Amino acid sequence: MLRFDEIVFGPIFSRRLGSSxxxxxxxxxxxxxxxxxxxxxxxxxxxxxxxxxxxxxxxxEAALEEKLSKAADEGVRIDSxxxxxNGEPTMHPDFAxxxxxxxxxxxxxxxxxKVSVLSNATxxxxxxxxxxxxxxxxxxxxxxxxxxxxxxxxNKPAGSYRLSEVVENxxxxxxxxxxxxxxxxxxxxxxxxxEALKGWIEIVKELKPREIMVYTIDRETPDKSLSKYTVEExxxxxxxxxxxxxxIQIRG
Ligand code: SF4
Numbered sequence: 001m002l003r004f005d006e007i008v009f010g011p012i013f014s015r016r017l018g019s020s021x022x023x024x025x026x027x028x029x030x031x032x033x034x035x036x037x038x039x040x041x042x043x044x045x046x047x048x049x050x051x052x053x054x055x056x057x058x059x060x061e062a063a064l065e066e067k068l069s070k071a072a073d074e075g076v077r078i079d080s081x082x083x084x085x086n087g088e089p090t091m092h093p094d095f096a097x098x099x100x101x102x103x104x105x106x107x108x109x110x111x112x113x114k115v116s117v118l119s120n121a122t123x124x125x126x127x128x129x130x131x132x133x134x135x136x137x138x139x140x141x142x143x144x145x146x147x148x149x150x151x152x153x154x155n156k157p158a159g160s161y162r163l164s165e166v167v168e169n170x171x172x173x174x175x176x177x178x179x180x181x182x183x184x185x186x187x188x189x190x191x192x193x194x195e196a197l198k199g200w201i202e203i204v205k206e207l208k209p210r211e212i213m214v215y216t217i218d219r220e221t222p223d224k225s226l227s228k229y230t231v232e233e234x235x236x237x238x239x240x241x242x243x244x245x246x247x248i249q250i251r252g
Contacts, residue, residue: 007063017080024085025092033087036156038223057094068109083117090123096132124169140178146199179209186225215251
Protein backbone atom coordinates (compact mmCIF):
# COMPACT_ATOMS: atom_id res chain seq x y z
CA MET A 1 0.00 0.00 0.00
CA LEU A 2 1.04 3.56 -0.67
CA ARG A 3 2.11 5.53 2.40
CA PHE A 4 4.27 8.58 2.89
CA ASP A 5 6.73 8.94 5.74
CA GLU A 6 7.81 12.49 4.98
CA ILE A 7 5.80 15.68 5.47
CA VAL A 8 6.82 17.01 2.06
CA PHE A 9 7.59 14.58 -0.77
CA GLY A 10 8.34 14.69 -4.46
CA PRO A 11 7.86 16.46 -6.75
CA ILE A 12 6.09 13.62 -8.52
CA PHE A 13 4.48 13.86 -11.94
CA SER A 14 0.72 14.02 -12.04
CA ARG A 15 -1.21 14.02 -15.30
CA ARG A 16 -3.72 16.44 -13.87
CA LEU A 17 -1.45 18.73 -11.80
CA GLY A 18 1.93 18.46 -13.55
CA SER A 19 5.04 18.48 -11.37
CA SER A 20 3.45 18.14 -7.96
CA UNK A 21 5.13 18.63 -4.59
CA UNK A 22 3.17 16.50 -2.12
CA UNK A 23 2.36 17.47 1.45
CA UNK A 24 1.28 14.83 3.97
CA UNK A 25 -0.37 16.47 6.99
CA UNK A 26 -1.29 13.12 8.48
CA UNK A 27 0.71 11.08 10.96
CA UNK A 28 3.73 9.64 9.14
CA UNK A 29 3.23 6.24 10.74
CA UNK A 30 0.00 4.74 9.46
CA UNK A 31 -3.14 6.18 7.92
CA UNK A 32 -5.76 8.49 9.38
CA UNK A 33 -9.05 9.23 7.68
CA UNK A 34 -12.71 9.64 8.61
CA UNK A 35 -13.58 7.62 5.49
CA UNK A 36 -12.40 4.07 4.91
CA UNK A 37 -12.88 3.80 1.14
CA UNK A 38 -12.94 0.31 -0.37
CA UNK A 39 -10.42 1.53 -2.96
CA UNK A 40 -8.08 3.56 -0.73
CA UNK A 41 -4.49 3.33 -1.90
CA UNK A 42 -3.35 3.70 1.73
CA UNK A 43 -5.21 0.50 2.72
CA UNK A 44 -7.88 -0.09 5.37
CA UNK A 45 -7.86 2.16 8.43
CA UNK A 46 -7.60 -0.90 10.70
CA UNK A 47 -4.35 -1.97 9.04
CA UNK A 48 -2.83 1.48 9.19
CA UNK A 49 -3.27 2.48 12.81
CA UNK A 50 -0.20 4.48 13.71
CA UNK A 51 0.73 6.88 16.46
CA UNK A 52 -1.99 9.40 15.48
CA UNK A 53 0.53 12.22 15.93
CA UNK A 54 -0.01 15.03 13.47
CA UNK A 55 3.07 16.94 12.34
CA UNK A 56 3.56 20.22 14.21
CA UNK A 57 2.76 23.41 12.35
CA UNK A 58 6.37 24.60 12.74
CA UNK A 59 7.66 21.31 11.29
CA UNK A 60 5.32 21.58 8.30
CA GLU A 61 6.50 25.14 7.68
CA ALA A 62 10.18 24.19 7.98
CA ALA A 63 9.79 21.17 5.66
CA LEU A 64 7.92 23.19 3.05
CA GLU A 65 10.35 26.10 3.17
CA GLU A 66 13.33 23.77 2.84
CA LYS A 67 11.90 21.89 -0.16
CA LEU A 68 10.59 24.95 -1.96
CA SER A 69 13.74 27.04 -1.50
CA LYS A 70 15.95 24.13 -2.61
CA ALA A 71 13.76 23.45 -5.64
CA ALA A 72 13.83 27.14 -6.58
CA ASP A 73 17.66 27.25 -6.22
CA GLU A 74 18.09 24.15 -8.34
CA GLY A 75 15.61 25.21 -11.01
CA VAL A 76 13.30 22.25 -10.31
CA ARG A 77 9.87 22.74 -11.80
CA ILE A 78 6.89 22.79 -9.44
CA ASP A 79 3.40 23.29 -10.86
CA SER A 80 1.43 22.40 -7.77
CA UNK A 81 1.88 22.08 -4.03
CA UNK A 82 -0.58 19.29 -3.36
CA UNK A 83 -2.08 18.17 -0.06
CA UNK A 84 -2.85 14.45 -0.10
CA UNK A 85 -0.86 11.80 1.79
CA ASN A 86 -1.88 9.21 4.36
CA GLY A 87 -5.51 10.21 4.84
CA GLU A 88 -7.73 13.27 5.04
CA PRO A 89 -5.65 16.50 5.18
CA THR A 90 -8.40 18.68 6.68
CA MET A 91 -8.28 16.55 9.84
CA HIS A 92 -5.03 18.30 10.79
CA PRO A 93 -5.96 20.59 13.71
CA ASP A 94 -4.07 23.54 12.14
CA PHE A 95 -5.17 22.92 8.57
CA ALA A 96 -6.24 26.54 7.98
CA UNK A 97 -2.94 27.90 9.32
CA UNK A 98 -1.00 25.41 7.20
CA UNK A 99 -2.81 26.70 4.12
CA UNK A 100 -1.91 30.31 4.96
CA UNK A 101 1.75 29.37 5.40
CA UNK A 102 1.71 27.39 2.14
CA UNK A 103 0.18 30.24 0.17
CA UNK A 104 2.81 32.64 1.55
CA UNK A 105 5.71 30.29 0.73
CA UNK A 106 4.24 29.54 -2.71
CA UNK A 107 4.07 33.28 -3.43
CA UNK A 108 7.70 33.68 -2.39
CA UNK A 109 9.29 30.72 -4.21
CA UNK A 110 6.91 29.56 -6.96
CA UNK A 111 4.34 32.29 -7.57
CA UNK A 112 3.07 30.50 -10.69
CA UNK A 113 2.39 27.21 -8.88
CA LYS A 114 -1.08 26.22 -7.73
CA VAL A 115 -1.97 25.06 -4.25
CA SER A 116 -4.20 21.97 -4.48
CA VAL A 117 -5.98 20.04 -1.74
CA LEU A 118 -7.45 16.57 -2.22
CA SER A 119 -10.18 16.21 0.37
CA ASN A 120 -13.21 14.03 1.03
CA ALA A 121 -15.18 17.19 1.89
CA THR A 122 -16.49 15.74 5.15
CA UNK A 123 -15.24 18.65 7.26
CA UNK A 124 -16.32 21.56 5.08
CA UNK A 125 -19.11 22.24 7.56
CA UNK A 126 -16.36 23.74 9.75
CA UNK A 127 -15.89 27.38 8.83
CA UNK A 128 -12.09 27.37 9.21
CA UNK A 129 -11.81 24.36 6.88
CA UNK A 130 -14.27 25.78 4.35
CA UNK A 131 -12.57 29.19 4.29
CA UNK A 132 -9.13 27.60 3.87
CA UNK A 133 -10.35 25.44 0.99
CA UNK A 134 -11.81 28.52 -0.65
CA UNK A 135 -8.40 30.23 -0.47
CA UNK A 136 -6.52 27.53 -2.38
CA UNK A 137 -6.38 27.37 -6.18
CA UNK A 138 -7.64 23.80 -6.51
CA UNK A 139 -9.97 22.47 -3.84
CA UNK A 140 -10.43 18.94 -5.24
CA UNK A 141 -13.42 17.53 -3.38
CA UNK A 142 -14.80 14.02 -3.44
CA UNK A 143 -18.34 12.80 -4.00
CA UNK A 144 -18.38 9.18 -5.17
CA UNK A 145 -22.09 8.44 -5.04
CA UNK A 146 -25.50 10.03 -4.87
CA UNK A 147 -26.99 8.38 -1.80
CA UNK A 148 -25.96 7.89 1.81
CA UNK A 149 -26.53 4.17 1.36
CA UNK A 150 -24.09 3.87 -1.52
CA UNK A 151 -21.57 6.13 0.18
CA UNK A 152 -21.84 3.86 3.21
CA UNK A 153 -20.73 0.95 1.03
CA UNK A 154 -17.95 2.70 -0.87
CA ASN A 155 -16.53 5.32 1.49
CA LYS A 156 -17.57 3.81 4.85
CA PRO A 157 -17.70 7.12 6.74
CA ALA A 158 -16.83 7.15 10.43
CA GLY A 159 -19.54 8.79 12.52
CA SER A 160 -22.45 10.61 10.99
CA TYR A 161 -22.28 11.61 7.33
CA ARG A 162 -25.10 13.18 5.42
CA LEU A 163 -24.59 13.72 1.71
CA SER A 164 -27.32 16.37 1.71
CA GLU A 165 -25.32 18.43 4.24
CA VAL A 166 -22.10 18.08 2.24
CA VAL A 167 -23.91 19.15 -0.94
CA GLU A 168 -25.45 22.10 0.89
CA ASN A 169 -22.00 23.21 2.05
CA UNK A 170 -20.48 22.68 -1.40
CA UNK A 171 -23.06 25.07 -2.82
CA UNK A 172 -21.22 27.86 -0.99
CA UNK A 173 -18.29 27.41 -3.38
CA UNK A 174 -20.60 28.63 -6.17
CA UNK A 175 -18.92 26.20 -8.53
CA UNK A 176 -15.38 27.25 -7.54
CA UNK A 177 -14.11 23.76 -6.88
CA UNK A 178 -13.05 20.59 -8.66
CA UNK A 179 -15.33 17.59 -8.12
CA UNK A 180 -13.60 14.24 -7.95
CA UNK A 181 -15.57 11.03 -8.47
CA UNK A 182 -14.40 7.42 -8.63
CA UNK A 183 -16.42 5.03 -10.80
CA UNK A 184 -16.22 1.38 -9.78
CA UNK A 185 -18.33 -1.67 -9.07
CA UNK A 186 -18.28 -4.79 -6.95
CA UNK A 187 -20.68 -7.70 -6.45
CA UNK A 188 -22.36 -5.44 -3.84
CA UNK A 189 -22.66 -2.11 -5.61
CA UNK A 190 -22.24 -0.23 -8.86
CA UNK A 191 -21.61 3.52 -8.80
CA UNK A 192 -22.64 3.72 -12.46
CA UNK A 193 -25.99 1.92 -12.25
CA UNK A 194 -28.68 3.99 -14.03
CA GLU A 195 -30.13 5.11 -10.70
CA ALA A 196 -26.76 5.98 -9.14
CA LEU A 197 -25.66 7.84 -12.25
CA LYS A 198 -28.89 9.81 -12.45
CA GLY A 199 -28.52 10.96 -8.84
CA TRP A 200 -24.87 11.88 -9.34
CA ILE A 201 -25.63 13.91 -12.47
CA GLU A 202 -28.33 15.78 -10.55
CA ILE A 203 -25.79 16.67 -7.85
CA VAL A 204 -23.32 17.86 -10.50
CA LYS A 205 -25.95 20.08 -12.10
CA GLU A 206 -26.85 21.51 -8.72
CA LEU A 207 -23.24 22.32 -7.78
CA LYS A 208 -21.87 23.21 -11.23
CA PRO A 209 -18.20 22.54 -10.37
CA ARG A 210 -15.75 24.38 -12.62
CA GLU A 211 -14.05 21.07 -13.34
CA ILE A 212 -14.87 17.41 -12.81
CA MET A 213 -12.30 14.63 -12.51
CA VAL A 214 -13.67 11.14 -12.95
CA TYR A 215 -11.41 8.18 -12.56
CA THR A 216 -11.39 4.51 -11.71
CA ILE A 217 -9.21 2.06 -9.81
CA ASP A 218 -5.56 2.34 -10.71
CA ARG A 219 -3.49 0.59 -8.03
CA GLU A 220 -3.94 -2.24 -5.55
CA THR A 221 -7.12 -1.82 -3.46
CA PRO A 222 -7.92 -3.11 0.03
CA ASP A 223 -11.21 -4.66 -1.18
CA LYS A 224 -10.23 -7.31 -3.71
CA SER A 225 -13.73 -7.68 -5.21
CA LEU A 226 -13.68 -4.34 -7.05
CA SER A 227 -13.81 -3.89 -10.82
CA LYS A 228 -12.78 -0.87 -12.77
CA TYR A 229 -14.40 0.90 -15.70
CA THR A 230 -12.75 1.78 -18.98
CA VAL A 231 -12.22 5.33 -20.17
CA GLU A 232 -14.78 4.69 -22.93
CA GLU A 233 -17.39 3.55 -20.40
CA UNK A 234 -16.77 6.56 -18.18
CA UNK A 235 -17.01 8.80 -21.22
CA UNK A 236 -20.49 7.41 -21.83
CA UNK A 237 -21.47 7.98 -18.18
CA UNK A 238 -20.57 11.67 -18.33
CA UNK A 239 -21.60 12.33 -21.92
CA UNK A 240 -24.77 14.29 -20.95
CA UNK A 241 -22.58 16.63 -18.90
CA UNK A 242 -19.95 16.99 -21.65
CA UNK A 243 -22.78 17.86 -24.04
CA UNK A 244 -23.82 20.62 -21.66
CA UNK A 245 -20.29 22.04 -21.69
CA UNK A 246 -18.92 20.79 -18.37
CA UNK A 247 -15.13 20.58 -18.16
CA ILE A 248 -14.48 16.90 -17.43
CA GLN A 249 -11.18 15.02 -17.16
CA ILE A 250 -11.47 11.25 -17.46
CA ARG A 251 -8.64 9.13 -16.12
CA GLY A 252 -8.56 5.38 -16.70
S1 SF4 B 1 -11.00 9.65 1.58
FE1 SF4 B 1 -9.05 9.30 0.57
S2 SF4 B 1 -7.59 8.84 2.23
FE2 SF4 B 1 -9.67 8.62 3.07
S3 SF4 B 1 -10.13 6.45 2.88
FE3 SF4 B 1 -10.94 7.49 1.06
S4 SF4 B 1 -9.32 7.35 -0.49
FE4 SF4 B 1 -8.40 6.89 1.52
